[in-house]
Amino acid sequence: MPDTGKDNLLMNNLVPLLINWLQQYGYPALWGGVFIASIGLPLPISLVFLAAGAFAALGDFNLIFLALIGITASACGDSLGYLLGRKWGSKIILWLQEQQRFRFISPQAMEKSHNYFTRRGGLAIFLSRFLFSGLGGSINLLAGAELYPYSRFLLYDLTGEFLGAIIPLSLGYIFGASWEAVGDILSTVSLAIFALCCTFYLAWKLISQLRRVRRTRSVNKETEKTEESNKETEEKQNSATFTVSQTYSKETDAYLQPSLDSLAGNYAKNGPEGLE
Amino acid sequence: MTLRQRTSLILTGVLFVFALSGGVMAAHATVGALRSFQRQRTLTKEGDVQTIQQWMTVPYISRAYHIPELYLYQSLQVPTTHPLPHVTLHALAARRKVPVNMLIHIVQRTIIIYRKAHTGTTFLTGKEKCPTPGRITS
Numbered sequence: 001m002p003d004t005g006k007d008n009l010l011m012n013n014l015v016p017l018l019i020n021w022l023q024q025y026g027y028p029a030l031w032g033g034v035f036i037a038s039i040g041l042p043l044p045i046s047l048v049f050l051a052a053g054a055f056a057a058l059g060d061f062n063l064i065f066l067a068l069i070g071i072t073a074s075a076c077g078d079s080l081g082y083l084l085g086r087k088w089g090s091k092i093i094l095w096l097q098e099q100q101r102f103r104f105i106s107p108q109a110m111e112k113s114h115n116y117f118t119r120r121g122g123l124a125i126f127l128s129r130f131l132f133s134g135l136g137g138s139i140n141l142l143a144g145a146e147l148y149p150y151s152r153f154l155l156y157d158l159t160g161e162f163l164g165a166i167i168p169l170s171l172g173y174i175f176g177a178s179w180e181a182v183g184d185i186l187s188t189v190s191l192a193i194f195a196l197c198c199t200f201y202l203a204w205k206l207i208s209q210l211r212r213v214r215r216t217r218s219v220n221k222e223t224e225k226t227e228e229s230n231k232e233t234e235e236k237q238n239s240a241t242f243t244v245s246q247t248y249s250k251e252t253d254a255y256l257q258p259s260l261d262s263l264a265g266n267y268a269k270n271g272p273e274g275l276e
Numbered sequence: 277m278t279l280r281q282r283t284s285l286i287l288t289g290v291l292f293v294f295a296l297s298g299g300v301m302a303a304h305a306t307v308g309a310l311r312s313f314q315r316q317r318t319l320t321k322e323g324d325v326q327t328i329q330q331w332m333t334v335p336y337i338s339r340a341y342h343i344p345e346l347y348l349y350q351s352l353q354v355p356t357t358h359p360l361p362h363v364t365l366h367a368l369a370a371r372r373k374v375p376v377n378m379l380i381h382i383v384q385r386t387i388i389i390y391r392k393a394h395t396g397t398t399f400l401t402g403k404e405k406c407p408t409p410g411r412i413t414s
Binding site: 015016017019020023024051055058059060175176177178180181182184185188189191192194195196198199202203205206209210212213216217 | 285288291292295298302303306309316320329339363366367
């Protein structure tokens with residue numbers, strides 16, 4: 001039998017159960033499943049969408065209804081997650097910022113992350129709807145906790161969820177019974193893209209850190225060089241002064257020597273009176 | 277280089293190696309998944325009974341493999357007076373308290389026997405009258 005990843009726990013238990021609900025209770029079951037998954041419960045909804053697409057290909061469901069149900073259910077679930085984050089998460093963040101006894105994260109770091117989410121949160125919301133769907137629930141809570149504007153959240157959410165529903169439904173519709181293998185490809189591709197993004201980010205971080213270290217080293221070297229050259233100049237100046245003073249003292253000695261000699265001769269001849 | 281800079285550099289380097297290894301493994305898994313998909317797709321196109329899965333319902337199998345629904349219900353010993361069109365093989369096995377692989381095996385053998393008996397005949401709707409299948413035991 002072809003290896004379609006059916007040996008794992010997910011394919012053996014959870015997915016058939018969800019598909020059975022989908023088959024027995026139809027669209028409301030799909031709506032409920034997608035809604036619960038969007039709040040943050042780890043349900044393999046992409047696989048259910050693929051299966052629903054495959055069933056739609058043989059006439060069990062209407063593809064447009066499936067897409068509409070998928071988008072509305074996930075938008076409602078995501079909004080609930082956002083509201084929970086806004087109500088409770090923002091309080092937790094405020095507590096973390098204000099309390100003094102157990103400071104796990106510095107207020108500067110909190111401020112920095114808040115600013116970063118305000119700038120890049122839209123992309124995170126959009127991508128977590130279809131590419132990194134495992135992060136969707138956490139991103140909803142975080143967006144609410146960071147008081148990200150709801151209108152912008154909904155815009156990115158709906159755009160992402162549209163792709164998140166349409167892609168697996170269409171693939172299930174096109175490839176039919178092979179949807180499990182398609183699901184495997186989607187999950188491995190998503191993982192590969194995530195790993196690739198992390199790799200590029202870390203490579204960039206590593207290069208910038210190395211550059212910073214190199215820059216610090218070159219600055220240190222330059223400082224050392226400057227200090228050395230300063231020292232050398234100082235030493236040169238000192239030695240020049242010394243030479244000048246030495247030459248000067250020699251010249252003085254040569255100039256004074258005859259008079260000193262005559263004084264010494266007088267002293268020898270006449271004693272202390274000879275010096276007067 | 278300060279101690280903090282050195283620690284940060286080592287930590288980033290280790291994470292980079294982990295991410296790169298993860299990326300390579302995920303890429304390898306993607307290639308494997310693509311190959312598996314190609315194999316599965318070929319088998320599905322050929323109508324190979326090995327592609328029958330536990331998530332499939334009887335009407336789905338009937339339409340995908342061109343076998344009359346009633347024929348399948350009879351072989352699975354589901355009373356045709358009260359058929360269960362929206363039940364997957366997985367759920368049917370759970371109801372009957374039998375292993376799902378047993379039901380899959382029964383369906384596979386039913387399809388093979390049907391094809392042998394009706395080469396060139398296709399039943400698209402499953403509503404047509406069809407021959408009674410032989411009793412299949414696992």
